[in-house]
Amino acid sequence: MATSKTLQDQNVRSVISVIVINESSVLARVSGLFAGRGYNIESLTVAPIPNSQTSRITIVTNGNIRTIEQITKQLHKLIPVYKVIEHQEMVEKEMVLVKFPLTENLSDISALCTAYNGGIVNVGAQMCITMITDEPSRVRHFIEATQRFHPLEIVRGGVVALEI
Amino acid sequence: MKMSGAQMVCEAIIAEGVKTVFGYPGGAIMHVYDEIFKQGSFEHILTRHEQAAVHAADGYARATGEVGVAMVTSGPGFTNAVTGLATAYMDSIAMVVISGQVPLSLIGTDGFQEIDAVGISRPCTKHNYLVRSLEDLPRILKEAFYIARSGRPGPVLVDIPKDITVDIGEFVYPQSVSIPSYKPIYKGNKRQIEKAVEAIKKAKKPLLYIGGGVVLSNAYELIRELAFKTQIPAVETLMARGVMGAENPLLLGMLGMHGNYASNMAMSETDLIISFGARFDDRVTGKLSEFAKYAEVIHIDIDPANIAKLVDVDYPIVGDVTEVVKEMLSMLDGINTDRYKVWREILRRYEDLHPLSYIDSDEVLKPQWIIERVGELVGEKAIITSDVGQHQMWAAQHYPFDRPRQWINSGGLGTMGFGFPAAMGVKRAFPEKIVINVTGDGSILMNVQELVTASEYKIPVINLILNNQFLGMVRQWQSFFYEKRFSETDLSFQPNWKLLAEACGGIGYDVTTKAQFDIALQDAISQNRVCFMNVAINRFENVLPMVPSGGALFNMMLPPKAENKGEK
Ligand SMILES: Cc1ncc(C[n+]2csc(CCOP(=O)(O)OP(=O)(O)O)c2C)c(N)n1
Numbered sequence: 001m002a003t004s005k006t007l008q009d010q011n012v013r014s015v016i017s018v019i020v021i022n023e024s025s026v027l028a029r030v031s032g033l034f035a036g037r038g039y040n041i042e043s044l045t046v047a048p049i050p051n052s053q054t055s056r057i058t059i060v061t062n063g064n065i066r067t068i069e070q071i072t073k074q075l076h077k078l079i080p081v082y083k084v085i086e087h088q089e090m091v092e093k094e095m096v097l098v099k100f101p102l103t104e105n106l107s108d109i110s111a112l113c114t115a116y117n118g119g120i121v122n123v124g125a126q127m128c129i130t131m132i133t134d135e136p137s138r139v140r141h142f143i144e145a146t147q148r149f150h151p152l153e154i155v156r157g158g159v160v161a162l163e164i
Numbered sequence: 165m166k167m168s169g170a171q172m173v174c175e176a177i178i179a180e181g182v183k184t185v186f187g188y189p190g191g192a193i194m195h196v197y198d199e200i201f202k203q204g205s206f207e208h209i210l211t212r213h214e215q216a217a218v219h220a221a222d223g224y225a226r227a228t229g230e231v232g233v234a235m236v237t238s239g240p241g242f243t244n245a246v247t248g249l250a251t252a253y254m255d256s257i258a259m260v261v262i263s264g265q266v267p268l269s270l271i272g273t274d275g276f277q278e279i280d281a282v283g284i285s286r287p288c289t290k291h292n293y294l295v296r297s298l299e300d301l302p303r304i305l306k307e308a309f310y311i312a313r314s315g316r317p318g319p320v321l322v323d324i325p326k327d328i329t330v331d332i333g334e335f336v337y338p339q340s341v342s343i344p345s346y347k348p349i350y351k352g353n354k355r356q357i358e359k360a361v362e363a364i365k366k367a368k369k370p371l372l373y374i375g376g377g378v379v380l381s382n383a384y385e386l387i388r389e390l391a392f393k394t395q396i397p398a399v400e401t402l403m404a405r406g407v408m409g410a411e412n413p414l415l416l417g418m419l420g421m422h423g424n425y426a427s428n429m430a431m432s433e434t435d436l437i438i439s440f441g442a443r444f445d446d447r448v449t450g451k452l453s454e455f456a457k458y459a460e461v462i463h464i465d466i467d468p469a470n471i472a473k474l475v476d477v478d479y480p481i482v483g484d485v486t487e488v489v490k491e492m493l494s495m496l497d498g499i500n501t502d503r504y505k506v507w508r509e510i511l512r513r514y515e516d517l518h519p520l521s522y523i524d525s526d527e528v529l530k531p532q533w534i535i536e537r538v539g540e541l542v543g544e545k546a547i548i549t550s551d552v553g554q555h556q557m558w559a560a561q562h563y564p565f566d567r568p569r570q571w572i573n574s575g576g577l578g579t580m581g582f583g584f585p586a587a588m589g590v591k592r593a594f595p596e597k598i599v600i601n602v603t604g605d606g607s608i609l610m611n612v613q614e615l616v617t618a619s620e621y622k623i624p625v626i627n628l629i630l631n632n633q634f635l636g637m638v639r640q641w642q643s644f645f646y647e648k649r650f651s652e653t654d655l656s657f658q659p660n661w662k663l664l665a666e667a668c669g670g671i672g673y674d675v676t677t678k679a680q681f682d683i684a685l686q687d688a689i690s691q692n693r694v695c696f697m698n699v700a701i702n703r704f705e706n707v708l709p710m711v712p713s714g715g716a717l718f719n720m721m722l723p724p725k726a727e728n729k730g731e732k
Binding site: 020021024025028029032036066069070073074076077079080081082083 | 282283286287290291294296311343344345346467468469472473
């Protein structure tokens with residue numbers, strides 16, 4: 001029983017996909033489980049899976065190894081939960097929308113977005129909206145880089161992932 | 165066949181073979197009660213509080229192993245039932261609770277007696293349903309019973325809007341259930357079981373750690389066989405009392421916060437824990453970092469989430485205890501039981517060193533003596549329920565339980581007020597048994613209104629009140645850890661127990677001596693009336709041994725040595 005506690009106790013980030021049967025309260029069951037048992041949620045996205053009776057919830061969480069294991073087991077115990085995938089090797093993407101004032105240099109903003117696989121998606125009278133989709137760490141860098149263009153609003157979409 | 169939703173509820177209850185339903189009516193559930201009035205297949209017992217209805221159904225379920233059923237109305241009816249749901253949830257008891265709800269059109273409008281029942285009960289049910297259309301009702305009822313009793317059992321709530329109970333629709337009760345996302349695992353992985361058996365054969369100091377799952381799985385005979393075949397000593401949790409049988413030479417006793425010395429030392433020194441349906445609760449383990457430091461762990465549990473939740477597990481086996489032990493037994497032929505002989509001798513010395521003991525007295529009644537005396541007088545003829553506190557621990561420590569389901573208590577949630585209604589449920593299931601609720605002068609008042617129910621329906625349970633005029637368990641902690649500041653635990657303002665019982669159609673006894681106790685108990689058994697037996701016990705008696713909360717299991721406060729024989 002004596003194991004190296006240090007490794008056990010280290011916090012790890014984990015991306016978990018939960019495939020659930022579509023029913024009205026399933027999201028409440030999942031989020032309630034996290035709240036009730038004191039687990040963290042960094043981000044949570046949910047959408048129906050095409051041509052099925054199921055939806056996919058993608059959750060980014062963190063905790064020590066035992067906590068992550070408990071999270072997957074407790075999720076699995078919920079009756080409408082069909083499958084729990086704790087991602088190991090995956091493609092992981094997140095979308096971000098950022099609104100800039102038109103007083104900023106549009107071509108610089110456009111160049112920045114291009115570097116992160118995105119671009120300007122809307123230009124209005126006083127502001128423009130850009131969109132990028134990239135890995136979470138690169139999304140963080142992108143948001144840092146936007147700061148000097150005085151962004152008015154930033155919306156992150158939350159992570160989605162697929163096992164490879 | 166065409167019928168109303170209310171009729172469907174009754175038909176499902178009948179189809180599931182339920183004989184007794186406990187409940188309390190109100191606006192939202194009235195249509196169902198109207199159908200209950202018309203049918204003759206099951207009885208309904210009107211408790212005087214919804215919490216008691218749910219505990220009674222729970223007691224019925226614990227005693228029989230069948231699904232208990234309770235029925236309540238919306239709003240306050242439901243919220244009164246929540247403690248009952250949580251109590252059953254924590255101890256994995258199979259139950260279906262049916263609650264009325266405001267009509268669909270009013271849901272979300274803060275209608276009269278509307279409360280979000282599925283929202284409130286989500287964390288304290290195995291599953292719950294808000295029925296949204298009549299078409300779904302037969303399937304949901306079928307699933308509710310199936311989910312409640314399968315896998316790791318638990319309570320299921322079915323919340324039914326009033327209009328759905330009125331509407332007429334086609335009723336076919338499904339023959340079977342198919343929930344693609346719910347497939348409990350019963351058979352353990354054979355390879356894992358083989359590895360576990362190898363570990364048992366290699367161990368020097370193995371220990372059977374027996375939990376409530378063994379009771380739920382009806383596996384006690386197999387467990388006794390396993391213990392006998394291997395000659396490995398065993399400890400029981402609070403929920404498993406009776407599994408090994410008090411007379412079993414391999415049983416060390418109960419472990420944990422109020423476990424006996426030998427059990428806790430065995431757990432501290434074992435080199436292989438073989439856990440059957442136990443969940444390493446904090447009241448069992450004490451300080452986790454000091455718990456069973458030298459042991460490898462075999463953990464058998466039907467719920468994968470229980471495995472490695474609190475301690476690291478070397479041999480995880482997901483499955484029903486019954487199935488797994490059957491496999492194990494076939495692999496243990498010819499096992500060398502001498503291997504564990506030294507270990508057994510060490511443990512025997514521990515048993516002799518600090519047996520479960522107390523100092524008896526002729527001046528004042530000792531609660532331990534009372535429990536032992538009940539054991540001597542009625543023993544296996546009785547089923548014992550209990551409330552929560554010192555009396556519960558004394559009963560668990562000192563009663564000679566010889567079979568599972570003979571000891572019924574709220575272990576996980578620790579619900580004061582559980583014992584009396586639970587005893588009523590037990591007595592309804594086993595009218596020929598003597599049913600005794602061991603309770604305290606605090607706990608009994610938490611469902612005291614059930615005196616009326618028990619009188620009306622002639623449910624003659626004996627409430628044995630171990631009266632210390634204190635919230636005794638809290639008082640004990642105050643004595644030990646709060647420098648005797650007895651904040652709000654003195655109950656010396658007391659009702660007249662005898663008159664209270666009599667006022668409700670029951671019978672009362674005031675007992676202050678051993679001789680009176682024997683006479684009162686014999687009399688109570690011969691009476692066909694619910695009873696309050698008010699037994700004045702030593703006010704400052706403590707439950708010992710005790711592992712102070714958060715301390716290591718082997719650091720016990722021990723009882724004073726006495727001339728008394730060692731009990732298990
Ligand atoms: C509903 C509820 N409220 C509070 C508690 C906390 N509690 C645990 S034991 C106890 C004292 C019980 O007193 P009593 O029923 O007289 O039993 P005794 O300990 O004196 O045997 C209390 C208040 C509880 N377990 N349940």
